[in-house]
Amino acid sequence: MRDDQRSTCPISTALEIIGDRWTLLVVRDLMFAGKRHFREFLQSEEGISSNVLADRLNTLMENGLITRRDDPSHAQKAIYSLTRKGLDLLPLVVAMSEWTQKYHPGTRRPEAVDLIQRTPKELAQLEAQLKQLHGIR
């Protein structure tokens, strides 16, 4: 356990990494919206501010959930990628989506319904596609 951890509880530890209103939105954008650049995350409809976005991207990098490199196709841009650790949040994100769609039907977006209706095999295919896209071995 690190000195700054609240406890050795896995739930508590996860919440110290992803327990806020914004972090998983960036992960969502990387997973399902094909977003890879700072400006793209800024444009999501929840209206994240550039300060908060910069902070969450840094925390995601420090915790090994994403990486950042120069985008070969844009000289002045950085491109963000999920790591395996970040991609492994997929089951949690699916469980979260399932729960909300059950209890807050107003949030039942077609693309989210599609997500939770995937079979385990289809989810594995999505994961394989994301691995390829983000260069995860």
Next chain:
Amino acid sequence: MRDDQRSTCPISTALEIIGDRWTLLVVRDLMFAGKRHFREFLQSEEGISSNVLADRLNTLMENGLITRRDDPSHAQKAIYSLTRKGLDLLPLVVAMSEWTQKYHPGTRRPEAVDLIQRTPKELAQLEAQLKQLHGIR
């Protein structure tokens, strides 16, 4: 969609309810530690303050994840119970625990390992026990 919601995205909606460092710790205590009283939640090792705890309990009630009633066995105490909506966070909590234990092995508590190693049948049994304990029909 409520006026104060950021978007109709289920991930975003869930984060507006449970996206902070403390809320799911209270849910965890109700699910796995058998805690039902204000003072018991206060004693968890993460050291939640009574202000934050009172706030999170209220938000959990407003969002229909828990209920509060007078405890018949303690004249001056309130007892908190999970609702079905709260109990239905179980798959999310299991997914969260699984992820942390994979990537932060220092958090691998025996009781958490036990949780993620349960078969679907054993998880269903746990759910049934919790339903009975919390009076969920």
